[in-house]
Amino acid sequence: MKQFLFAVVMVSLLWLTSAKVLPMRENEGKSHNINKRVVYNVDEIENVDMTTFGKYLNSKDAELLLIFYYSIWCPNCEELWNNYLAVQDTLDQHGIENVKFGRMDCGWQTNRMTCIQQGALKQLPKIYLYERGQDVGTDVSDTFSDVDAALAYFNVI
Structure with missing residues (x-):
């Protein structure tokens, strides 16, 4: 009898919780963007990987080169990515x-060494600005946290 009563109570609690009759804890039911996929594969933003990194930095197309370092598992990457797209x-x-935009997925094992060498894996997301031919970039992630500040950086506004 106790087992039956326990089962009835548990089923009732599950039903009440799923029907949102009982309040959920603050973080319950939030996805934390784990299952929500941000589209990082955008035609206007060149995909840079370990094999094309040097070629990208020596590009004749632009004097300033940006690389957005990210990973699809990084929940903080979404907002900065949206700002990156808006600036582009x-x-x-x-x-x-004279500004070229690129992206590198640090989640791929093949890109990890490049991300580590550039210091991007310390805290994702990162946006580094490179001058043509230089393999050491300047971290401009904080500038891109505000679209207007990033545009002012490039003298657009």
């Missing part, structure tokens, strides 16, 4: 062609 789009609209 605005620079394109203003006809600024």
